Amino acid sequence: METIYDEIEIEDFTFDPITQLFQYPCPCGDRFAISFDDLKDGEEIAVCPSCSLMVKVIYEPEDLDEYEEEMK
Amino acid sequence: MSVNYRILACGSNGNYQLGIGNNEDKNELVASKFLLQDGQVTETIPSKPIRISCGGNHTLVLLENGGVYSSGENTYGQCGLPACDNIPIFRTISGSNWINVSCGWEFSVLINSDGDVYVCGLGNKGELGLGKSIRRAELTQLPFSVPKKENSNKFCNQDLVLKSSLNHTVIKLPNNEFVGWGNCRKGQLGSTASTSNGKPESVFWEPRVLDFGKNTDDIVDFDVGREFTVLAKNNEVKVFGKLSSEVSVKEGVHLVDIKSMWSSVHLLVRDIKTDLLSIQSFGNNSHGQLYPVYESHPQVLHFTTGSEHGLLVSAENEVLAWGWGEHGNCGIQQKIQSDGENVTFDYLNQVFSGKPKISSVFGGCATSWVVMEEET
Numbered sequence: 001m002e003t004i005y006d007e008i009e010i011e012d013f014t015f016d017p018i019t020q021l022f023q024y025p026c027p028c029g030d031r032f033a034i035s036f037d038d039l040k041d042g043e044e045i046a047v048c049p050s051c052s053l054m055v056k057v058i059y060e061p062e063d064l065d066e067y068e069e070e071m072k
Numbered sequence: 073m074s075v076n077y078r079i080l081a082c083g084s085n086g087n088y089q090l091g092i093g094n095n096e097d098k099n100e101l102v103a104s105k106f107l108l109q110d111g112q113v114t115e116t117i118p119s120k121p122i123r124i125s126c127g128g129n130h131t132l133v134l135l136e137n138g139g140v141y142s143s144g145e146n147t148y149g150q151c152g153l154p155a156c157d158n159i160p161i162f163r164t165i166s167g168s169n170w171i172n173v174s175c176g177w178e179f180s181v182l183i184n185s186d187g188d189v190y191v192c193g194l195g196n197k198g199e200l201g202l203g204k205s206i207r208r209a210e211l212t213q214l215p216f217s218v219p220k221k222e223n224s225n226k227f228c229n230q231d232l233v234l235k236s237s238l239n240h241t242v243i244k245l246p247n248n249e250f251v252g253w254g255n256c257r258k259g260q261l262g263s264t265a266s267t268s269n270g271k272p273e274s275v276f277w278e279p280r281v282l283d284f285g286k287n288t289d290d291i292v293d294f295d296v297g298r299e300f301t302v303l304a305k306n307n308e309v310k311v312f313g314k315l316s317s318e319v320s321v322k323e324g325v326h327l328v329d330i331k332s333m334w335s336s337v338h339l340l341v342r343d344i345k346t347d348l349l350s351i352q353s354f355g356n357n358s359h360g361q362l363y364p365v366y367e368s369h370p371q372v373l374h375f376t377t378g379s380e381h382g383l384l385v386s387a388e389n390e391v392l393a394w395g396w397g398e399h400g401n402c403g404i405q406q407k408i409q410s411d412g413e414n415v416t417f418d419y420l421n422q423v424f425s426g427k428p429k430i431s432s433v434f435g436g437c438a439t440s441w442v443v444m445e446e447e448t
Contacts, residue, residue: 003358003359004358005356005358005359005380006335006356006358011257012257014196025128025177025238027334027378027379027380027396027437027438028084028379028398028399028437028438029084029086029087029089029128029129029437029438030086050084050086051398051399051438052398052413052415053359053396053398
């Protein structure tokens with residue numbers, strides 16, 4: 001198990017209703033990303049496509065409702 | 073005899089933010105290139121670089137003569153130049169009387185000697201300070217200017233302190249007031265008011281005087297992290313916003329300098345008995361960000377921080393790095409680590425030694441910068 005770099009609240013992520021991705025800046029300059037479906041499935045680790053860092057997304061299942069609305 | 077300067081850089085370079093003309097990450101120092109106005113490309117600059125500030129993927133270099141050069145990602149005009157993909161080597165931006173610059177994630181803030189404040193780039197959380205309706209701008213003047221001093225109508229670099237992190241900016245004015253804007257959801261911009269729906273404000277869309285509580289008149293230094301602002305006066309340190317640890321200055325030392333990574337705070341302190349400088353760290357240590365504990369430390373002259381790594385200049389004219397160095401920003405790993413992947417540097421790794429003389433060091437988002445001073 002790799003070390004988790006940090007824990008980030010879901011409100012601090014940027015959500016794109018088209019790509020259905022939650023993103024948050026990574027200290028390497030790229031962005032951590034996790035999909036809406038992964039969060040819905042209970043996955044909570046967002047990964048960076050350019051480095052090995054990972055963050056844990058802090059959220060409650062009901063937090064996802066407002067983002068589901070945005071996707072409609 | 074005259075003095076020339078060169079800037080050497082290593083680390084993350086996917087958007088040409090090192091200004092070396094290609095977009096490969098570097099784990100050894102390489103000289104940044106500058107496009108002069110006469111079309112010549114040079115590695116030698118005649119004016120001293122006094123600040124190098126880095127955003128997610130862009131870099132601003134402020135020279136002592138008031139010029140600013142930039143390189144890296146410029147999708148939103150965050151380099152201070154008309155928006156385009158990337159700026160591959162450093163190019164000068166308009167204006168010749170800049171006294172301070174700072175970069176956040178995808179934006180930059182610049183102040184000139186008249187106290188006028190300019191912003192550029194992208195800011196969906198108030199980073200530009202241009203109000204709720206303007207989220208993207210090429211170099212634009214803010215309605216806010218630094219208040220004029222008595223007896224003088226020009227500002228210099230020492231008159232004010234300007235810092236930006238991910239989504240917020242703080243300026244310490246000559247009258248010791250603090251002004252800031254951007255994301256304030258974690259309390260990083262001090263006290264916030266409640267909005268009409270009863271929730272606390274999450275963004276300051278325009279510059280405003282910040283409330284960091286009583287007795288901020290004698291704050292001597294401050295820095296900003298990803299979601300916090302840390303203020304220091306005498307031997308007292310106070311954090312506003314989100315940091316995973318308390319910060320305190322130990323007895324028997326005098327606080328000299330304070331610097332933040334994205335998720336930790338680092339104090340340069342002078343031992344009252346031995347007069348030697350050392351570093352004390354507080355916060356996230358997931359990747360060796362806290363200054364390593366040794367029995368005998370190198371003699372520290374000065375230090376700086378990047379997003380998640382630190383750099384110090386030793387009395388031996390070396391640059392030593394620690395923390396997260398996955399993109400080559402802490403140099404070539406000389407001590408095999410348990411992860412075996414050049415990610416965590418939980419010891420001081422040598423990035424540079426020898427000649428010429430090191431003038432200063434700066435850190436960015438997984439980038440490291442060494443300014444060299446050469447007499448000719």
